[in-house]
Amino acid sequence: MRVAAFARSTPLPWQLALLGCGVLVAVALPYLTSSFYVSVATQILFFGLLAMSIDLLGGYTGHMPLGHAGLLGVSAYTMGYLVSRLHWGWLQAAGAALALTVLVSVLFGFLAVRTRGIFFVMITMAEGMLVWGLAYRWASVTGAENGIRGIARPEFATLYWQYYYFALAVFAVCALLLWLLVRSPFGLTLQGIRESESRMRTLGYNVTLHKLLAFTISGLFAGVAGLLYAWYNQYISPSAINIGASTEGILMVVLGGAGTLLGPVLGAAVIVAVKNLLSMYVARWPTVLGLIFIVVVLFAKDGILGIARRGWARWRQNRAVRAPTVGARPVPATDEERAATGG
């Protein structure tokens, strides 16, 4: 999991300690709590992965896609069909599903990356609806609104805690890959495109190609999330991949903090927790969720992570004032400053 949001303000031991705590809690979770909370945590993992994949396009590249649930659906439905109807092994089915998702992502990306702003949103929304429509109408393959049932999990991950560890491992690998990606020259190029497409073009970058690659990679990770999703419920239906699901993915990104990798996971955690835990006590939980969104959008445009980061910076500054010997590095406070420093 990326702690890079703290990177500029946080000395390395702190980052490692945070990462260590995160990993420790994640690994120890099934020992500490009941199966219900473990399955909630499993949901956070794959929704977090979906949100990170959306953020790669939306937060890092500056093109917010409104159809990623469709890409999740391509992989979930393909794997579900192969496993439950054709009785393929999980690995072959997952491979085939991801291959098809990449193919569809290239196709969708090809259509979408020529546009930007609201037009990009509209095209990706249409693409997502296309997949949803297919799932809803192609009854002989997708089971229409009744969905595909009985999607068997990999045989080593059938129990809830086995599946949790499986999802955790997949999530960790994906998060590491994404972390390496956004720090690579390729990732920095994407952030350059976000700041100014024309400048990047002038500098000689093939902007369209970069955007297409970003779209495809993002689709691939959404596909992985789709696999985890379908195995988790052992069921996939059109309502899981409709525009509401795509929108929820974006809300996770915005809530947690766009342009970071930790943020979308935090956003996913909050939304999953409200849906699963708060709904046990509050019947009007969608209202609570709505209020959270309003508060975050009004008072913290950089999301929960932004709040945490600013709180952390203030605390360190106060400490630095009291004990000036602690060598605090300067903290870029605003988006402009961060962009200027290349991050």
Added chain:
Amino acid sequence: MARARILATVVGLLALVTACAPPGAPGSGAGGQASGPIKAGILAPLTGVSAASGQDMVNGWNLYWKLNGATVAGRPVQTLVEDDAGEPNTALTKARQFVEQQQVDFIVGPLLANVGLAVADYLKTVGTPGFYPIVSADDLTQRGRVENVVRIAGWTSSQIHHPLGEWAYEQGYRRVLTICTDYAFGHEVCGGFVRTFTAKGGQVVNQLWNPLNTPDFSSYLAQVRGSGADVVFSSQVGADSVRFVKQWAEFGLKDSMPLLGGEVLLDQSLLRSMGPEAEGLISAGHWAEGRPARETQDFADAYLREYNQLPSYYAAAMYSAALWLARAIERAGGNTADRKALLDAVRRTEVSTPLGNMKLDDYGNPIQNVYVRRVERRADGRLVNVPIHTYEGVSQFWTFGADKFLKQPVYSREFQGTPEQLRALGLEP
């Protein structure tokens, strides 16, 4: 050095944790107790488009325990209600809460087919009994059965409409035009009618499929007169039903073309918002609130007193399910912890309910009465479905027998069970 120390600590702690016994020991997802209160988890859509029907479900369930006392075999019955919002993913979340957090003895509900299928697959993995009085997706008790999910006081979409196809043929109708909702429920209802109507020798002149939430049926109704049909069969749900029946009358078809309805075209939940345009219309149903039998009228009267409206099939089925469960739990001596014994008791119990006499077949679906009903106005001005013909002991496989019936695919837009379609699949009509 600090870095290395932290790293070592983390690794050490990790090793310590993973060296412990594996998780998933008893206690996780167990559920089902032998003493103390019996916990029933009710899943129903209380928000969204199906909210009114979902509320009827909860009302019907609660009324049984109010009238008969919430105690079975010496154990109090505790009802927990959760809103599934008519959405499979929300429903799965709620089902997990019921089973893993609240440790319910069984789940009763939900309403929509896709929600029911999703929850059934989850229940299969945990073994908690699921009782489905409303969800009618054929395959749930046919080609895609789940051992611990049974449809007490429930129905399959085609079960109710198989008899209606034969009845229509016997009334002298020979050429049908169907107008049904274009999703699995509509396909199955329509297929039930078409299967038996064509088996008798009736013809299908055309099949029209309208999407859910059709605001205007004129493009479909305009095709009725020139179609050459002598009868129209229609299955609609919710507000579509109200609009369809209204526009049917507005088009002047009510006096010139016989209309036969699927059960939920004219369910009591919709008759409440219909007027004279519905009077005299005929449909098939496993629930007929105008049935003179004592069980039906006593329940309808009690429901009217309690909620100031007549019970819909959602309410009647949930009331009957409560009655069925009460009998079965008594039979099992109050021991709901032994799930197999509970399910066996449920399977062996025969009940006389407001819906009529019912017992489960070997596949977990009731063998029950099907009524051909006509909408009539009661003395108090309320519209009710009154049976004009009763088919007793109707199985989900009609008269075909399970083996033969299960060879055909589930009804879909492509497969409606006509002789030609059956022959094309190498099956005898």
